[in-house]
């Protein structure tokens with residue numbers, strides 16, 4: 001089976017910079033992308049975006065896979081994550097463009113993104129931590145149901161993803177994946193669970209969304 | 219920041235700004251990169267570009283080596299001279315330091331080490 005290239009990364013640099021350390025969730029998302037390589041190949045994406053790249057591991061793996069066949073872009077609110085992502089891509093000799101911003105604000109929303117990947121802050125925390133926390137807290141703090149950050153992305157999807165665009169989203173059980181799938185169906189997307197893994201303390205899943213057929217015919 | 223990325227950035231997220239596009243580039247440091255020429259990728263990417271913003275961006279850099287026509291030419295798929303110019307302007311010119319400026323409000327977004335900072339303060343949204 002085809003493989004997603006494994007990037008090299010400098011764990012000390014990541015930890016010293018106060019950036020989210022590659023963890024179970026990161027690796028589940030990489031595994032999910034690898035399991036879905038046939039659809040990625042068939043899509044032949046032109047523009048690939050990761051929100052919240054942290055260490056940059058995931059977007060760098062995609063950039064290595066797509067070498068020059070797609071433009072890879074990463075957006076993080078944390079300035080250190082932006083720098084580390086740039087370093088990770090450079091040490092793997094691929095080009096990832098990095099922007100410091102909040103979700104997709106600052107990007108023109110004209111249905112151009114072919115692949116969107118987001119491992120959001122998903123941990124259930126007090127709401128204050130989502131907006132007032134230190135940048136490293138904002139890496140995991142998801143507020144009510146752990147949904148406060150990802151919920152702000154959902155209304156932007158229809159205007160951001162291309163016709164055949166795919167969203168890969170990492171969630172935990174507390175985020176209520178069924179409800180997320182239901183919400184996104186109201187924006188014209190069908191979702192399914194690509195991969196699930198129980199790790200100590202968390203039941204992680206990767207959801208995959210594409211435009212539903214009715215929407216395409218519109 | 220490559221011109222490809224510049225093409226996708228807007229300041230219309232600022233309260234009161236309606237278009238905010240294209241952002242004005244005020245570069246203080248520019249670096250030339252080398253990247254593999256991939257016409258198949260360019261042919262897919264060109265339709266996603268706002269050509270007029272791309273053309274304006276090349277003018278803002280004021281570098282004779284970066285030159286593309288004002289209007290997108292017909293049947294560019296077969297014109298490898300043209301595609302090479304696009305390749306260079308789009309993917310081989312990196313704005314390392316400088317500012318992006320909102321054409322409507324004058325708000326500046328700093329670029330440092332090639333990373334533009336588009337974050338807004340709460341009272342700007």
Ligand SMILES: C[S@@+](CC[C@H](N)C(=O)[O-])C[C@H]1O[C@@H](n2cnc3c(N)ncnc32)[C@H](O)[C@@H]1O
Nearest residue numbers: 020026052053054076077078102103119120139
């Ligand atoms: C759970 S970490 C995931 C990091 C990395 N993708 C991984 O899988 O290891 C979430 C990341 O999202 C970033 N982030 C949080 N809120 C964000 C927002 N509103 N816009 C962009 N990035 C955000 C954080 O700074 C952090 O880097």
